[in-house]
Amino acid sequence: MTFSSKLIEKAVEAFATLPGIGRKTALRLVLHLLKQDKQTTEQFATALTAMRDGIQECKSCHNFSDAELCHICTDPRRDKSLVCVVENVRDLMAIEDTSQYRGLYHILGGIISPIEGIGPSDLNIDSLAERVAAGEIKEAIMAISPTIEGETTIYYLTKKLQPLGVQVSAIARGVSFGGDLEYADEVTLGRSIVARMPYEAK
Amino acid sequence: MTFSSKLIEKAVEAFATLPGIGRKTALRLVLHLLKQDKQTTEQFATALTAMRDGIQECKSCHNFSDAELCHICTDPRRDKSLVCVVENVRDLMAIEDTSQYRGLYHILGGIISPIEGIGPSDLNIDSLAERVAAGEIKEAIMAISPTIEGETTIYYLTKKLQPLGVQVSAIARGVSFGGDLEYADEVTLGRSIVARMPYEAK
Numbered sequence: 001m002t003f004s005s006k007l008i009e010k011a012v013e014a015f016a017t018l019p020g021i022g023r024k025t026a027l028r029l030v031l032h033l034l035k036q037d038k039q040t041t042e043q044f045a046t047a048l049t050a051m052r053d054g055i056q057e058c059k060s061c062h063n064f065s066d067a068e069l070c071h072i073c074t075d076p077r078r079d080k081s082l083v084c085v086v087e088n089v090r091d092l093m094a095i096e097d098t099s100q101y102r103g104l105y106h107i108l109g110g111i112i113s114p115i116e117g118i119g120p121s122d123l124n125i126d127s128l129a130e131r132v133a134a135g136e137i138k139e140a141i142m143a144i145s146p147t148i149e150g151e152t153t154i155y156y157l158t159k160k161l162q163p164l165g166v167q168v169s170a171i172a173r174g175v176s177f178g179g180d181l182e183y184a185d186e187v188t189l190g191r192s193i194v195a196r197m198p199y200e201a202k
Numbered sequence: 203m204t205f206s207s208k209l210i211e212k213a214v215e216a217f218a219t220l221p222g223i224g225r226k227t228a229l230r231l232v233l234h235l236l237k238q239d240k241q242t243t244e245q246f247a248t249a250l251t252a253m254r255d256g257i258q259e260c261k262s263c264h265n266f267s268d269a270e271l272c273h274i275c276t277d278p279r280r281d282k283s284l285v286c287v288v289e290n291v292r293d294l295m296a297i298e299d300t301s302q303y304r305g306l307y308h309i310l311g312g313i314i315s316p317i318e319g320i321g322p323s324d325l326n327i328d329s330l331a332e333r334v335a336a337g338e339i340k341e342a343i344m345a346i347s348p349t350i351e352g353e354t355t356i357y358y359l360t361k362k363l364q365p366l367g368v369q370v371s372a373i374a375r376g377v378s379f380g381g382d383l384e385y386a387d388e389v390t391l392g393r394s395i396v397a398r399m400p401y402e403a404k
Contacts, residue, residue, distance in 0.1 A: 004267060005272075011252075019230065021231075033250065033254060034253075041251060042251060044250065046247075048246065049244060064206050066208055071206060089206070089233065093206075
């Protein structure tokens, strides 16, 4: 791609470092910004630097936060006897979007993966154990992807947390709502029969 | 989508104003920037504001430029008797990328479109006529999309430029290289037969 301007070239290269954005898309975005007035680009740049400079990690749950403690940890309406253990912020947001959970969270920052060289000490596990040991938490819900690494992480956490006197549970696995049984994979379908639940007619 | 941080929310909203980027993608980009060190975001923001503040429109051809005249207009190796008329910067870049053209350009900034209310006075047509009237240009090549609006624009420009003593030409239309004849649309295939060219065996 030949650029008529070093300034454009640098802006395109900056956009192209972002995941999923190639040079053609980057150019489209840059030309879009050039069509808008200068203020738009300034506000865009300010929003990004303000975000990067101002953001903190919540001291309790490791969520991204504008203050020392995030708005979930400080919310008095939250059930402080429940902690939902998730891999990352995106999983937390996905659960929040369901509006089905009113407890606290704990973000691990990844899962145990020997292949990628991620061990328990690389994750926020000690701070979770400390929170549980403090006594207020009665149940730790493992909301971790049902992969081999995920199961390993859940096993490790269970061994670590149960001696502290906390109930460990995992989110339900089974066939998706609205999904056709014939398209469910064998493992999921098999487990969902083994883990069948009594049906409650409402 | 529930955000744990106003700062993140603002950054996501800023990204989501860009074309083709929805809120989910915007969040992915923001979380990517949060994973990098602060410098990355700063450099990114600086590249954008520097670009938006520093960019100029070339006084001669209306290309984006870092100076009063763009690097194509000031390049002494360029053939100044040729001007290639294009709709926008992206078309200019596409032609530059072919490395087949060594003349100058003129960017119209759009094409005549009565439906969208774009008339000749909204485009950089007067400045093109001035450049042609100056006398150095011998041929004006219309590199404009073969649509109804494009054809209208070419017709208008030809009527305007020919009296000034310049040769007007249009880029060749026909079936694409590597394309299957049976998949070419009827108009293109029909015209390519009418406009057939003597074959030169090399």
